Amino acid sequence: MxxxxxxxxxxxxxxxxxxxxxxxxxxxxxxxxxxxxxxxxxxxxxxxxxxxxxxxxxxxxxxxxxxxxxxxxxxxxxxxxxxxxxxxxxxPSKLAARLEASKAFAKDFYARHNVPSARYGTFSNAGEAKAFLDQFQPPYVLKADGLAAGKGVVIVSDRAEAEAEIDAFLSGKFGDASRTLVIEEFMDGEEVSIFALCDGEDVLYCGAAQDHKRVGEGDTGPNTGGMGAYSPAPIAKPELIETAMKTIIEPVARGLAAEGSPFQGVLFAGLMVNADGPRVVEFNIRFGDPECQVLMMRIEDDLLPYLEATATGHLADMPPLSWTAEPAITVVMAANGYPDSYEKGSLIEGVDAANLMEGVVVFEAGTGRNAAGQHTATGGRVLNVTASGETLHYAVDRAYAAVDQINWPGGFCRRDIAWRALKTH
CATH class of the missing domain: 3.40.50.20 (Rossmann fold)
Incomplete structure (x- = not known):
């Protein structure tokens, strides 16, 4: 093939x-x-x-x-x-991809199909948006309607700051993506990412992971495209996965088909879980990055037939995916300054040495090679140092040992990836 x-x-x-x-x-x-x-x-x-x-x-x-x-x-x-x-x-098609391309479309879609999510309002007028803040207690959640490279979400606790952000969003803080603004009720709990293949009709569970969106340790600082992930996540117990598939992912797949835009690809549900069960934070219409990296490490089956069956409408013929029991973790190494402005072109040494370590693969997110064939940084998120191990502790130790093999003064990483799971062990 x-x-x-x-x-x-x-x-x-x-x-x-x-x-x-x-x-x-x-x-x-x-x-x-x-x-x-x-x-x-x-x-x-x-x-x-x-x-x-x-x-x-x-x-x-x-x-x-x-x-x-x-x-x-x-x-x-x-x-x-x-x-x-x-x-x-x-x-997916352009129509089905609106699930990620427009948060306003997505929120209205969830409401139409009784998919549990946060209360919300959609605005293009600053005065109306500011008045809507009265509906909620802080913190306030503001989201750009369109695509903003994973950075178009702001969570603030101060009313004046929220109003200033409303002005900034609607004035084009994220370009055309934020000319329309979604304001949501804040959902407390623990986040988890659940993935499912969908061929337009049938869905098949494709793993769970937990991402780390904030740039700083302890989940502090601005949102990023993702600073690390691990799988499996302790919160993603079989009963939670079953509930999420039945009350969220399958209704979304059915709803898209019923509205004339059947979905073919991977549905990526970002969920908030608390005592009330899972609710949708957002849906993405592709594999998460960096969640994909840990899922690829853990899938035991040949993935290609599953991707082909998804694309050709034959997912019902496929057995459930099998997974290694070994946890996997990926640590994102990013350029200094990310997610704000950062320099490109800095030299990175030690990637090959890290790749030689047992159970380690360094996936390269934003690298090039100079004239001497050495690694250089070309993006904001640059390396995904990924490791598996007999236990999560082993996987984490391996990943950070591999990070320590890499000499890159122009970059940084979080040192607490998987902290929620490690805290419970």
């Missing part, structure tokens, strides 16, 4: 790494790919924004299956374009 993976980050590196283990794959292409991905796949420097170029590549190479990693090309309609020319695609 000839496979094209669209994207260039750590998530796509992990997907390519997993797919490369399949005996069914003959050729892996990636677009645009990366220096790290090029070690496993043939890369074509076509940006994810060039839908015509991606479709032309898939056709010219007679690709059997396209796997779209990031959300932006899906929200722009890449999967529709590929399916129109008869190419099986893992990733």
């Amino acid at each position: 000839k496979v094209l993976v669209v994207g260039s980050g750590g998530r796509e590196h992990a997907l390519v790494w997993k797919i490369a283990q399949s005996p069914l794959v003959s050729t892996i292409l990636a677009a645009p790919g990366s220096a790290a991905i090029s070690e496993l796949a043939t890369c074509h420097t076509i940006p994810v924004s060039d839908l015509d170029g991606l479709v032309d590549l898939a056709r010219a190479e007679a690709v059997d299956l396209v796997i779209v990693g990031p959300e932006v090309p899906l929200c722009d309609g890449l999967a529709d374009r590929l399916r129109q020319v008869g190419i099986a695609t893992f990733g």
